[in-house]
Amino acid sequence: MPCDTCRKYDQKMTDSNWEWIFDQLLHDLREQRVSHLDGDCSLEETIGHIYNETRFSVIQNFLCTCGTSIKWGVCIRGAPILRLSAP
Secondary structure, three states, rough: OOOOHHHHOOOOOOOOOHHHHHHHHHHHHHHHHEEEEEHHHOHHHHHHHHHHOOOOEEEEEEEOOOOEEEEEEEEEOOEEEEEEOOO
């Protein structure tokens, strides 16, 4: 069951809110509410790859302290993804 931290990511991600959601994930990472599991590139390079179109897609995986997995991804030519997977 998602907690208050990851529940805010249980929403539709669009072309207009993907960067705000990524910023929120980075904020929760700094506050140690989520941890970064893995991704297609480093977190620091993510925004640059998207804006410079140096990768077709970028996916980052996070884990909330409650155990819920958060998959965040942006594709240059497709719809962004934001998925929660409860433990």
